[in-house]
Amino acid sequence: MRLNQATDYAFRMVLYLASLPEGTKITGAALAEKQNIPERFLLKIMRSLTKAGIMKSYRGVEGGFALQRAPKDITLFDIIDAVEGQTELQRCLHDIGSCSRGCSGMCSIYAAFADIQRDLAARLKSIDFETLAKQEANLRMVHEAEAQLTAKKEAAEK
Structure with missing residues (x-):
């Protein structure tokens, strides 16, 4: 079984929003830039996620996207089902x-x-995406700590 690129992008989009404070809205352009996803493709994926009740779309000048459900209530299965359909x-x-x-x-x-x-x-x-967002934050902290340690070692060697 191979998941398509749209599903991978959907995972990344939902994970990013799950890592932000609850209710945070973000424009499609900003999300596309942050996650390195072509904006037109992102908007197409968002239609599927919105239809599935995972994302909420806000129109107008202050529009954008936000999670419609709490990250703890969104699973990997939900994303696959929304983007790929029944597999x-x-x-x-x-x-x-x-x-x-x-x-x-x-x-x-x-x-x-x-x-x-x-x-x-x-x-x-x-x-669920609450768990994944916490794991992502922990991984980021470990990576940053390792980078700081490497920088200190390099500075000490000079």
């Missing part, structure tokens, strides 16, 4: 009639992929 590892999981063998879901491959699909969906639903 299946095997097409027969969605349409039993698509099996060219004609077994109507009565085979070991179907059973194996049904279990994997169920486990994958459960795992994706268990990872």
Whole structure:
């Protein structure tokens, strides 16, 4: 299974907004610049996220975008579902009639992929953007501390 570029951008957009104070609005242009996403593509993705109730769109001079739900209530699964639609590892999981063998879901491959699909969906639903934003902040702090330490070492060597 490969997620498309739009989904990756959607993850980044939601993660960025989840790291800001609740209710923060940001223009599409500013978000595109901050996340290095082509603005036209960002706006297309935003339509999907808005339709799914993940983002809220504000029109007008002071318009922009904000999260419609709390980051703790938005999961990786929600983003994938909003941008890619219902995804299946095997097409027969969605349409039993698509099996060219004609077994109507009565085979070991179907059973194996049904279990994997169920486990994958459960795992994706268990990872929320509040948690991811906290992890991102911690990673940023570690990176900054390492950069400061490196700078001190380099200064001491001079």
